[in-house]
Amino acid sequence: MAAIKCENLTKKYGNVTALDGLTLEVPGRTIFGFLGPNGAGKTTTVKLLMGMSRPTAGRAWVDGEEVAADTPELRSHIGYLPDVPNFYNWMTGAEFLRFVGELHHLPEAENKKRSEELLELADLKKSARRKVGGYSRGMKQRLGMAQALMNRPRVLFLDEPCSALDPMGRRDVLNLILKLKETTTVFMSTHILSDVERVCDSLAVINKGKLVTTSTVSGLHSRFALSSFEMEFEDDPAKFVPVLEAQPWIKKVEKLEINHTPGLRVQAGDVAQAKHSLPQLIAQSGLGLIRYELTMPSLEDIFVKLVEGDTKS
Amino acid sequence: MSGFWVFLRKELKEQFKTSKVIIVAAVFLFFGLGTPILTKYTPELIKAAGTGGITIEMPAPTSADSLIGYTSNMVQFGVLIAVLVAMGAIAKEIETGTAAIVLSKPVGRLAFILAKLKAESFTFLVALVLGGLACWGYTFILFGDANALGFLYQNLLFGLFIVFCLGVTLYFSSLMKNQLAAGGLALALIIFLSAISNLPWIGRYLPGQLINWGNRLVLKAPGSSGWPAVISVALITGLSIYLTWASLKKKEL
Numbered sequence: 001m002a003a004i005k006c007e008n009l010t011k012k013y014g015n016v017t018a019l020d021g022l023t024l025e026v027p028g029r030t031i032f033g034f035l036g037p038n039g040a041g042k043t044t045t046v047k048l049l050m051g052m053s054r055p056t057a058g059r060a061w062v063d064g065e066e067v068a069a070d071t072p073e074l075r076s077h078i079g080y081l082p083d084v085p086n087f088y089n090w091m092t093g094a095e096f097l098r099f100v101g102e103l104h105h106l107p108e109a110e111n112k113k114r115s116e117e118l119l120e121l122a123d124l125k126k127s128a129r130r131k132v133g134g135y136s137r138g139m140k141q142r143l144g145m146a147q148a149l150m151n152r153p154r155v156l157f158l159d160e161p162c163s164a165l166d167p168m169g170r171r172d173v174l175n176l177i178l179k180l181k182e183t184t185t186v187f188m189s190t191h192i193l194s195d196v197e198r199v200c201d202s203l204a205v206i207n208k209g210k211l212v213t214t215s216t217v218s219g220l221h222s223r224f225a226l227s228s229f230e231m232e233f234e235d236d237p238a239k240f241v242p243v244l245e246a247q248p249w250i251k252k253v254e255k256l257e258i259n260h261t262p263g264l265r266v267q268a269g270d271v272a273q274a275k276h277s278l279p280q281l282i283a284q285s286g287l288g289l290i291r292y293e294l295t296m297p298s299l300e301d302i303f304v305k306l307v308e309g310d311t312k313s
Numbered sequence: 314m315s316g317f318w319v320f321l322r323k324e325l326k327e328q329f330k331t332s333k334v335i336i337v338a339a340v341f342l343f344f345g346l347g348t349p350i351l352t353k354y355t356p357e358l359i360k361a362a363g364t365g366g367i368t369i370e371m372p373a374p375t376s377a378d379s380l381i382g383y384t385s386n387m388v389q390f391g392v393l394i395a396v397l398v399a400m401g402a403i404a405k406e407i408e409t410g411t412a413a414i415v416l417s418k419p420v421g422r423l424a425f426i427l428a429k430l431k432a433e434s435f436t437f438l439v440a441l442v443l444g445g446l447a448c449w450g451y452t453f454i455l456f457g458d459a460n461a462l463g464f465l466y467q468n469l470l471f472g473l474f475i476v477f478c479l480g481v482t483l484y485f486s487s488l489m490k491n492q493l494a495a496g497g498l499a500l501a502l503i504i505f506l507s508a509i510s511n512l513p514w515i516g517r518y519l520p521g522q523l524i525n526w527g528n529r530l531v532l533k534a535p536g537s538s539g540w541p542a543v544i545s546v547a548l549i550t551g552l553s554i555y556l557t558w559a560s561l562k563k564k565e566l
Binding site: 047053074075076080082084086088090091100103144147151 | 315316319330566
């Protein structure tokens with residue numbers, strides 16, 4: 001059963017369509033990255049899935065229950081971290097977590113134990129007695145993460161969980177998300193591609209409110225593999241270029257200079273033939289080879305390609 | 314109503330931690346202590362200041378003047394404070410995003426609203442008790458008598474009037490994005506309803522009659538009962554809470 005499912009989910013604000021007919025299924029116990037540029041409709045989607053915003057059309061289910069406004073039962077097993085978490089400034093971090101535990105109806109002893117566990121996990125133990133009003137943005141983000149985990153949620157919605165964190169904080173939060181995979185389905189909206197690459201099993205790309213694609217991270221890489229080979233030489237490979245261009249299985253040859261080292265990028269029409277014949281041709285050319293590599297596009301390249309392609313179409 | 318007691322504890326704590334209880338009580342105490350003195354000594358102050366040969370006949374002030382003077386002051390300042398206290402209660406929580414966090418938990422939105430109304434009413438209850446005791450006590454000391462029962466009823470009616478103001482302001486706070494706009498609209502409605510309270514027939518059912526009835530009870534003056542106003546104000550307050558709930562249910566958090 002899908003942990004998160006939506007059918008034709010649409011949200012309009014007057015004439016502006018923030019989300020346009022999103023249909024999506026997220027399998028249980030996976031970390032799902034919801035990628036998109038700023039203003040793509042990521043936060044709108046998270047709010048709709050949390051029942052905090054009403055859809056103009058379409059339906060959504062989380063953990064098998066249909067999402068609607070004011071449904072306390074559904075929320076007892078989901079967690080939510082908004083994009084810019086804010087708290088009651090007069091409360092201390094420890095007080096806020098205890099308050100959230102009470103909202104989840106946790107017994108007092110369990111609430112106390114869980115709060116302390118989460119303060120430790122969020123690296124806020126030393127600041128637990130300080131007022132939240134004096135917390136930095138990163139500390140607030142970590143407190144937001146802690147409060148979202150208070151009820152050990154089966155489904156966790158994270159809206160840009162790492163946007164305010166420094167590299168160390170980001171690493172800790174991403175490690176924490178990875179640990180949750182055993183028990184929790186994580187739906188993580190973000191525009192930080194390296195985070196998705198690091199923790200997500202599958203992802204969806206959204207642009208201008210429309211779903212562009214869904215895939216596993218590796219599936220996306222192979223789908224957009226450019227079949228290109230990069231090589232660096234000790235000498236200028238100018239004389240080698242016509243030799244390569246004469247081969248019927250080569251589509252394109254480009255000259256490169258990487259850190260003052262001359263090189264070539266060869267795009268092959270027939271990758272198998274290229275893998276077999278290219279090393280032989282290099283050997284025959286007499287050029288001193290420094291590096292030879294079949295290159296894969298980064299997720300960033302794919303993302304830009306997908307979003308730009310979608311924008312042009 | 315899931316989560317009501319948790320929200321209420323939090324709201325009550327907030328009233329103390331943000332010093333709202335102290336500030337509101339201080340204002341009520343100020344007028345509770347100041348009004349009897351002013352009432353007692355105003356004629357003597359005028360006499361001492363000189364009237365430039367003009368003879369001004371002033372009736373001797375009574376304890377009822379002092380008690381009614383206090384309520385009149387509090388109707389103006391108390392309403393303004395009630396609006397200031399409640400105008401950001403929901404609008405600010407939505408604006409800052411705290412409402413999104415707490416309402417993503419297994420709690421009801423009605424519990425969220427009712428806890429706010431009860432906690433704010435508690436703040437005014439503390440202020441009313443302190444201000445009322447100060448006023449009655451000082452009036453008794455200065456004038457030698459004070460209608461305790463009439464003043465108690467007057468304060469109960471004024472308390473209901475304040476709860477009505479809080480309820481109306483909460484509704485506008487749930488409706489408007491900006492807390493100042495919420496406060497402005499609430500104040501405009503309260504002033505309008507109070508202003509038309511002396512109209513024939515409909516005036517009997519409007520909030521201003523609560524204060525008029527309270528004054529008659531202090532003066533032990535004859536006049537029609539204010540029960541229709543009590544019932545209609547209670548109903549309007551209940552309606553405000555229902556509308557606040559309906560508005561918050563539709564609200565994008």
